[in-house]
Amino acid sequence: MLALRIAACVLSVISAVNCGGLRAAPYYMPLDNNGQDFDFSQIIKQTGVKQFIMAFPLATDDGKCIPTWDGKANLKIADDTVVLGKVKQIRASGGDVSVSFGGYNGVELGHVCGDVNALVNAYQIVIDKYSLTNVDFDIEGDDLGDVQGETLRAKAIKILKDNAKAKGKDLFVTLTLPSTTVGLSELGRAEIKRTLDLGAHIDLYKIMAFDYGGPGADQVNSVITIMEDVHKQLKQLRPDLNEQQVYASTGLILMNGHTDQPSELYTVDTFRKLIDYANQKKLGRVSYWALNRDRQCTGPVGWVNGTCSSITQQPWEFTKTLANFH
Numbered sequence: 392m393l394a395l396r397i398a399a400c401v402l403s404v405i406s407a408v409n410c411g412g413l414r415a416a417p418y419y420m421p422l423d424n425n426g427q428d429f430d431f432s433q434i435i436k437q438t439g440v441k442q443f444i445m446a447f448p449l450a451t452d453d454g455k456c457i458p459t460w461d462g463k464a465n466l467k468i469a470d471d472t473v474v475l476g477k478v479k480q481i482r483a484s485g486g487d488v489s490v491s492f493g494g495y496n497g498v499e500l501g502h503v504c505g506d507v508n509a510l511v512n513a514y515q516i517v518i519d520k521y522s523l524t525n526v527d528f529d530i531e532g533d534d535l536g537d538v539q540g541e542t543l544r545a546k547a548i549k550i551l552k553d554n555a556k557a558k559g560k561d562l563f564v565t566l567t568l569p570s571t572t573v574g575l576s577e578l579g580r581a582e583i584k585r586t587l588d589l590g591a592h593i594d595l596y597k598i599m600a601f602d603y604g605g606p607g608a609d610q611v612n613s614v615i616t617i618m619e620d621v622h623k624q625l626k627q628l629r630p631d632l633n634e635q636q637v638y639a640s641t642g643l644i645l646m647n648g649h650t651d652q653p654s655e656l657y658t659v660d661t662f663r664k665l666i667d668y669a670n671q672k673k674l675g676r677v678s679y680w681a682l683n684r685d686r687q688c689t690g691p692v693g694w695v696n697g698t699c700s701s702i703t704q705q706p707w708e709f710t711k712t713l714a715n716f717h
């Protein structure tokens with residue numbers, strides 16, 4: 392496994408695709424959806440997955456340019472000790488973390504930090520707090536198509552990367568975008584274009600291949616079709632990358648069990664087959680939403696639930712399956 396990774400890194404240096412990004416990495420809400428109780432030394436031992444994407448640093452819900460967990464004014468990241476404890480536990484078990492700014496709910500910092508310096512400072516607080524070399528920007532909902540926010544964010548990304556370089560480090564930056572039945576939406580493509588125009592290098596484009604209204608019965612083929620559509624779109628947007636490099640710069644994000652869409656269903660077998668696809672194409676990352684949901688519901692199920700999958704499953708079954716992504 393380690394030898395494989397080293398080989399992939401050597402190859403990626405030759406092919407100019409950045410290495411150092413997380414590989415098999417579920418999203419995890421540390422302070423919401425019962426994530427507070429998770430013991431990562433156990434989770435890592437039981438699942439084999441060691442990398443996690445923590446969600447979501449946001450501006451305060453009332454719009455202050457202060458990074459908080461989940462938009463809560465009483466969870467300022469500068470003052471955090473609880474999440475830092477989780478990060479240390481994960482690293483002590485040989486793992487690593489990224490954080491994901493944004494998400495569907497709440498106020499993205501780029502929307503309220505009025506100028507680039509203020510925005511860079513806000514993101515940098517989070518990067519320094521957790522000694523991050525990986526960050527994700529999950530741009531969806533009303534942030535997608537917010538031209539001013541996208542412009543500030545792209546300029547900030549460029550500066551954050553330069554700040555890391557000045558300290559002899561690399562900051563691996565990923566952009567998470569929703570999908571439609573025909574791949575990326577026009578707004579998603581415009582956001583990618585904007586980062587390119589403003590010189591903000593994105594190392595990995597991560598596609599939310601769920602919540603697009605996919606058919607439960609043929610979820611596997613439907614997701615592959617979307618990912619191949621995205622592949623064609625990315626090839627046009629990034630003519631500097633060859634076929635292989637475009638795949639290596641693409642990440643697949645799934646959601647376990649029931650999603651927000653009544654038509655969709657992702658079983659363990661769906662995950663297995665889509666991870667086969669990701670291995671075959673040598674994608675850059677596979678993630679899923681979310682570690683907090685990787686267990687069977689115990690109480691009233693509801694259609695979709697932040698703390699469980701709403702289907703019959705074993706504990707950590709989806710995470711164990713994700714460990715098959717190499």
Ligand SMILES: *[C@@H]1O[C@H](CO)[C@@H](O)[C@H](O)[C@H]1NC(C)=O
Nearest residue numbers: 688689690691692693696699
């Ligand atoms: C989510 O699942 C938990 C655990 O089974 C349950 O207690 C809770 O009521 C569910 N929430 C909703 C909104 O269905």
